[in-house]
Amino acid sequence: MKNLIFLNLLLLLLVNCNNKDKTKELALKEQQLLEKEKLFAQKEAEYNALLKMRDSIFSTRHSDSIKIIKWPDTIAGSWTGKVICTESNCSDYVVGDQRTDIWEFASxxxxxxxxxxxNNNLVRSYSGNFENNEIKLNFKTDSTAKKKVDMNVLLNDISADKIRGTRTIAVDNCLAKFSVELIRSKK
Incomplete structure (x- = not known):
């Protein structure tokens, strides 16, 4: 009988030890499962963030897209320009001087x-801007030029066949102002 009790105790001890090992294995597997669930949740969050980014890219305009701009049809093309000096403290420009050129609005x-x-020769090229029914033109010499020249043209009286405004030329330390009148060239 002592042997039987001893055998039962030994069997119970072995079963308990076996249960401890199984409990440890189960805890380890649960820990591994939790880590896999966390990893899956991270991947799911990354995936959802990528989906949102993709959707926002497709739904918004690209800031690096080039917007094609051009002069309105009423302005684009050739005009005969008459420029008269109205004010000057420059030796290069005298009040009353006149010049007639072709002004070609292009883009x-x-x-x-x-x-x-x-006389079929390009004299100058202005960069242009058209806003609020005003034409603004600008020409500036680069930093290597001997004379620092800044020319600004404001054309703010615009009709179908005539455009009027002013041109201001700043050369080094002097300033000259001109009236500008453009008449639509006959095609």
Whole structure:
């Protein structure tokens, strides 16, 4: 009988030890499962963030897209320009001086510009802007030029066949102002 009790105790001890090992294994497997669930949740969050980013990219306009700009049809093309000096403290420009040129309002895919042509030669090219029914043109010499020249044209009286405004030329330390009148060239 002592042997039987001893055998039962030994069997019970072995079963308990076996249960402890199984409990440890079960706890380890639960821990591994929790880690896998956390990893899956992270991947799911990354995936959802990527989906949101993709949707926002497709739903918004690209800031790096190029907007093609051009002069309105009423302005684009050739105009005969008459420029008269109205004020000057520059030795190069005298009040009353007149000049007649062809002004060609053109554009490429990214900017507006106006070419001034005299005797089939390009005299100058202004960069342009058209806002609030005003044409603003600008020409500036680069930093390597001997004379620092800044020319600004404001054309704010615009009709179908005539455009009027002013041109201001700043050369080094002097200033000259001109009246500008453009008449639509006959095609």
């Amino acid at each position: 490429d895919s990214i900017q507006l510009f106006t070419k001034i042509i005299n």
